[in-house]
Amino acid sequence: xxxxxxxxxxxxxxxxxxxxxxxxxxxxxxxxxxxxxxxxxxxxxxxxxxxxxxxxxxxxxxxxxxxxxxxxxxxxxxxxxxxxxxxxxxxxxxxxxxxxxxxxxxxxxxxxxxxxxxxxxxxxxxxxxxxxxxxxxxxxxxxxxxxxxxxxxxxxxxxxxxxxxxxxxxxxxxxxxxxxxxxxxxxxxxxxxxxxxxxxxxxxxx
Amino acid sequence: xxxxxxxxxxxxxxxxxxxxxxxxxxxxxxxxxxxxxxxxxxxxxxxxxxxxxxxxxxxxxxxxxxxxxxxxxxxxxxxxxxxxxxxxxxxxxxxxxxxxxxxxxxxxxxxxxxxxxxxxxxxxxxxxxxxxxxxxxxxxxxxxxxxxxxxxxxxxxxxxxxxxxxxxxxxxxxxxxxxxxxxxxxxxxxxxxxxxxxxxxxxxxxxxxxxxxxxxxxxxxxxxxxxxxxxxxxxxxxxxxxxxxxxxxxxxxxxxx
Ligand SMILES: Nc1nc2c(ncn2[C@@H]2O[C@H](COP(=O)(O)OP(=O)(O)O)[C@@H](O)[C@H]2O)c(=O)[nH]1
Ligand SMILES: [Mg+2]
Numbered sequence: 460x461x462x463x464x465x466x467x468x469x470x471x472x473x474x475x476x477x478x479x480x481x482x483x484x485x486x487x488x489x490x491x492x493x494x495x496x497x498x499x500x501x502x503x504x505x506x507x508x509x510x511x512x513x514x515x516x517x518x519x520x521x522x523x524x525x526x527x528x529x530x531x532x533x534x535x536x537x538x539x540x541x542x543x544x545x546x547x548x549x550x551x552x553x554x555x556x557x558x559x560x561x562x563x564x565x566x567x568x569x570x571x572x573x574x575x576x577x578x579x580x581x582x583x584x585x586x587x588x589x590x591x592x593x594x595x596x597x598x599x600x601x602x603x604x605x606x607x608x609x610x611x612x613x614x615x616x617x618x619x620x621x622x623x624x625x626x627x628x629x630x631x632x633x634x635x636x637x638x639x640x641x642x643x644x645x646x647x648x649x650x651x652x653x654x655x656x657x658x659x660x661x662x663x664x665x
Numbered sequence: 666x667x668x669x670x671x672x673x674x675x676x677x678x679x680x681x682x683x684x685x686x687x688x689x690x691x692x693x694x695x696x697x698x699x700x701x702x703x704x705x706x707x708x709x710x711x712x713x714x715x716x717x718x719x720x721x722x723x724x725x726x727x728x729x730x731x732x733x734x735x736x737x738x739x740x741x742x743x744x745x746x747x748x749x750x751x752x753x754x755x756x757x758x759x760x761x762x763x764x765x766x767x768x769x770x771x772x773x774x775x776x777x778x779x780x781x782x783x784x785x786x787x788x789x790x791x792x793x794x795x796x797x798x799x800x801x802x803x804x805x806x807x808x809x810x811x812x813x814x815x816x817x818x819x820x821x822x823x824x825x826x827x828x829x830x831x832x833x834x835x836x837x838x839x840x841x842x843x844x845x846x847x848x849x850x851x852x853x854x855x856x857x858x859x860x861x862x863x864x865x866x867x868x869x870x871x872x873x874x875x876x877x878x879x880x881x882x883x884x885x886x887x888x889x890x891x892x893x894x895x896x897x898x899x900x901x902x903x904x905x906x907x908x909x910x911x912x913x914x915x916x917x918x919x920x921x922x
Pocket of ligand 1: 472475480612615643
């Protein structure tokens with residue numbers, strides 16, 4: 460058993476876009492559907508983030524399926540050029556839990572160019588938020604264009620930050636072509652089931 | 666001592682921070698020194714790295730590497746495992762041990778996948794294959810020490826410390842023992858300097874100055890320890906070890922060690 464034997468879903472995107480919030484939305488739903496889930500936090504103060512996950516998933520996941528991976532102040536390196544320490548953590552998960560179905564890997568918040576190494580993530584969500592500016596999809600960063608699924612989060616904030624969801628939708632359709640994107644609100648769960656459908660269809664049923 | 670072009674390129678590859686074995690996640694306690702405001706300028710950084718070279722990299726890792734290289738050259742698995750075990754015993758802070766064994770395992774795994782064709786007749790590859798008894802990759806096929814050691818690491822039969830793996834794979838690619846030690850020490854220094862630059866506020870010129878100034882130390886330390894016996898292996902860096910151990914309990918951490 461090793462990292463190749465388990466489905467790996469990466470969550471990338473800028474700091475504060477809602478990656479952690481999305482993981483917190485996805486894990487209970489995955490568990491409810493009967494999947495055994497592991498979670499890795501690459502965020503900047505990783506042990507702190509891992510502790511937050513351990514606490515919020517206390518009734519859902521064994522503690523040893525939540526791990527923080529320190530990336531030496533190089534978050535993009537950890538998920539792209541050299542994912543070896545993430546893969547080592549996943550190897551430990553699969554050794555302890557051979558039945559593991561899926562690992563969610565949250566990257567450290569990064570820039571719009573950060574993409575996941577395909578050996579680390581079979582499926583890669585890029586999470587942006589409407590509060591970071593409605594022009595983000597239009598800028599065509601590699602994260603936005605190459606992700607398997609683009610997640611546009613915090614739709615509830617759109618009216619407060621003068622972001623027009625129609626503009627974002629039109630831009631996202633244009634830059635993504637055939638590739639999917641979803642609108643989400645991690646505060647009330649809007650769009651999370653749709654996100655999960657994509658993940659299930661593309662990686663868990665595959 | 667120099668070396669053919671293939672060995673030179675192998676040494677460059679092994680000492681390049683591009684090698685994906687997680688080197689960028691290790692600070693060997695440097696993060697703790699910076700957090701405790703013990704490193705304020707380039708001189709202090711240089712002094713600290715020189716101390717690491719003299720007290721840890723030289724007497725510990727270089728000795729392990731050199732003896733692993735020797736064991737690989739003589740195809741002596743028993744000696745190799747003894748070196749690995751000894752290095753494990755003398756590496757005090759848990760995080761140092763973990764960084765080192767994770768990187769060692771990843772280097773083995775990586776080369777197994779990328780360089781496996783090496784054994785199929787590439788002259789720059791394996792220097793001394795042996796014949797597998799049973800088990801192995803099929804009866805009668807040559808199995809080199811590198812694969813045997815990789816299997817032992819994967820099966821948790823030996824810790825698989827990075828300098829030990831480094832010694833084996835460098836030897837198998839024709840890198841001489843001293844050059845392997847130099848390549849490893851150089852990579853250690855550039856790794857630590859990169860960590861320092863990301864942790865503190867050092868200019869690129871200041872960092873390169875430290876690197877240039879450390880060159881004689883790298884060389885002296887490697888030359889001094891390249892012929893040491895395995896039992897000489899010991900580290901004499903109580904403060905670094907204390908920093909490494911305090912790092913384990915630090916609240917703010919960017920690095921694995
Ligand atoms: N209003 C609103 N806030 C959100 C939403 N998703 C996340 N947040 C908040 O945004 C902040 C950053 O979210 P977090 O998930 O930590 O971002 P990360 O850095 O990408 O992991 C937190 O305060 C979250 O509660 C959302 O859909 N709507
Ligand atoms: Mg986060």
